[in-house]
Amino acid sequence: MSVELRWFKSTYSSDEGECLEVAYSGPRSGKVTAVHLRDSKNPAEPGLRVSVRAWASFTAAR
Template identity: 50%
Template sequence: MSELRWFKSSYSSDGANCVEVAYLPGGRLGVRDSKHPGVAALTFSRSSWVAFVTGISVGEFQA
């Protein structure tokens, strides 16, 4: 997955401690830790990722 174009959120405070996302073939997304880019990335369908990000934005995962 190293040949993919990985990007970080513009909201990242220092650009070092965040996740990176890449668009994968077939409409999937890859997510990896920016501190460990060589470790395997997680992959998600586009609909799963949208549901996750939406849940974060509405506070669904707050304890």
């Protein structure tokens, strides 16, 4: 079963149009199990799916 993701603009996006969109996915219980990333200028193009742990490491390293 496919679930539609709810995308939002990342706080890591710039004001100059370089936008990273993020969506979370997981079971119906609400626990996030994956983070999805895509370029807002090309939403139809394939994005990237990473683990919650990888996303946490990435955001902590800023």
